[in-house]
Amino acid sequence: MAACSPSTDEIVAPTCLAGDGLGYNDQVAIELALVGGYVSGDARLYNVGRGDPGCFRAEQIVNVLASPWGRWAEFCFDPSSGALASARVRRPSAVDVEIISVIRTDVSDADFG
Numbered sequence: 001m002a003a004c005s006p007s008t009d010e011i012v013a014p015t016c017l018a019g020d021g022l023g024y025n026d027q028v029a030i031e032l033a034l035v036g037g038y039v040s041g042d043a044r045l046y047n048v049g050r051g052d053p054g055c056f057r058a059e060q061i062v063n064v065l066a067s068p069w070g071r072w073a074e075f076c077f078d079p080s081s082g083a084l085a086s087a088r089v090r091r092p093s094a095v096d097v098e099i100i101s102v103i104r105t106d107v108s109d110a111d112f113g
Helices: 024-039
Strands: 002-004 016-018 046-050 055-060 072-077 084-090 095-099
Antiparallel strands (some): 002 016, 072 084
């Protein structure tokens, strides 16, 4: 785990220190709450629907300066593991595409070194 200083107006890398920061479960809970806010409730940023089998599409419904998933995004998940298999995010200036080439469910400490 590492704790990092927030970014500033300057263009510099944040300062990070090794430490006991939040545990994995706490980090996941925070991330899920953030994503939940994007797609649920009256103040949500996106409407979500199904795309191709295993895929979900998010379409922006509120104009914000820095939208996390652009104007439109599609996330596809591996049917066996539930892991993200691909993501496509359409922003005003580009389309970001991420394709995961290998998904394994058997991991060890060596995978994080």
